[in-house]
Amino acid sequence: MKRQLPLLLTFLAGTIPIVAFFVPERHVGLVSTTLDSWLIIVAGFALLLGVVNVIQMNANKIHRRSSGWPYAIVLLLSLAIMGFFGFAGAFDMFGGIATRPDGSSTPFDWLYKFAFLPLQGTMFALLAFFMASASYRAFRARNVEATILLIAALLVMFGRIPFGEMVSKWFPLATEWIMGKPNMAAQRGIMIGAALGAASMALRIILGIERSYLGIGKGE
């Protein structure tokens, strides 16, 4: 039963959306949308499980003085402060969680705007530097393939900047051709293969052949 019940639930959860895709009857649609709602509810509980795990893990780290334990203090403090103002805001204390009617920030909003968003932006901005280092490695002409890649990349970059168009009108045209023909053909090849792979995997899961993700042994 421990093995059969998850497989039965998986079968139902996988089959109903497929049926709803083809059958417009409203009861079928209702079952399908209800399943989606359940997923959100389950995810809500799972998030609670995640928060408990974060607290447990970091509290243990501080208790054991494991490597990097001061970071755990920062993390738990940040969690507590944001959590406190978030909960308090939900009960309309400190003016809620968004901006006040006069335009001033509530504590939660202030922390979000002036601590969280800049940190998030910093991480995203790092991408530019990582892209530069990755490009430098990728575009070294070590063999024929890498040389073709280098030439294609240079053409595309030249065609995408005003200077390239100033030098020759052929650069934007070459860029368009590279992006629209060989690049698009390769992308579509990958996408068709991936879509079929995903469909095959879904079929294996629905039929209970693929079980490794449940950790319940080999397919039968």
Added chain:
Amino acid sequence: MPRDFPPRSFSARVPSLLFLACVLAALFFLVSTSQAQSQAAVTQAEEVPAQATDLVQPAPPPVTDLRAIDTPSDEGGSITVRWTEPANAEELGLTYQVLRSDKPDGGYAPVGQAGAGEQEFVDMGLTDGQAYYYKVRSVLGAGVAESEATRAAQAKGNWFRSYRLNALVLLVVFSSSVLYYITRARKAKPIYIRKIAGLDAVDEAVGRATEMGKKMFYIPGIMSVDEIQTIASLAILGHVAKLSATYNADLEVPNKDPLTFAAARETVKEAYLEAGRPDLYREEMVNYVTYDQFAYTASVTGKMVRERPATNFLIGSFYAESLLLAETGQSIGAIQISGTAEVAQLPFFVVACDYTLIGEELYAASAYLSREPILLGSIKGQDITKFLLIVALGLGVVLESIGIKFMSAAFRMK
């Protein structure tokens, strides 16, 4: 040196003065003429509406061929009204009012509008099984013309979306192909599957971490378990965790999505149990970090730099964080195996990782790693469908080139 000019007499200046007088006269004439013209235009413009109001607006032509039918392939509660508009409708700038009644001979009330060029209106929110009648009123300024009423139409729910028949056919062909090869595999017919370097390297990567006495990070993407890539990743995680249990390697699985976290924890726990080493499993192996994409990335890259793992697995659904994670792993010298079906992230993984599972290889991984004949059978079935699609693509190119639109119509999705 300055030159002196002799003073000119009055008679010598007469031609110049005459010319100046002519120019001034011409200018005066032009200005006065244009003023008169604009005055006339203003007067005319003021008079036009007065004349227009005196005209009687003619009745516009009515629509023809009006019919109301149950909206096909819907869940019910709607009727589609179609008509043919007059030939010069767009030129005239006609608009249409759709009127509905539950009696054929009266009580019609507007339920919707349409502009010139539109010849269909879908009336929603109706009661299934009740008879409805429709008229369409053509409107042009103050003039209106009503069409004849339609026959009774009833809304009803349908059991099949007929416009998705092509998808159903493809699904049946695909499923039959997969199931046929699974059945074949059950009869122990050997099935060949090509080498996938990235998956062959999994053992080597786990072995390297064991030998070096360092950690392995397994990052299952940032999406939830409703994403098929995450499920495929969890299947590979099961294999990696089993190897990790066998070799007593140190595995860590940081998670961004709470549902993936719960599933990953069960997968790793069961893998350790299956490997006969439940004693090696620790709760902190699979941990939750945060729901925010970049906070998660900051945490994982920070851990990579501090703990310097020997091996990183980046397998699942990734977005902007893919390069940040892979490049950090590359910078610390970890052996990296990545896999995703996100086309936009693949180049980043190819550049920064040692091995990359591209698209379908990710989904084939569990079959490849387990070598289960039944799972391999499904891969074969998938390949057969791919072959059929390639044939259809080639045929489609040829037919479209000679002007036959059959294939593009057959594969069009609504």
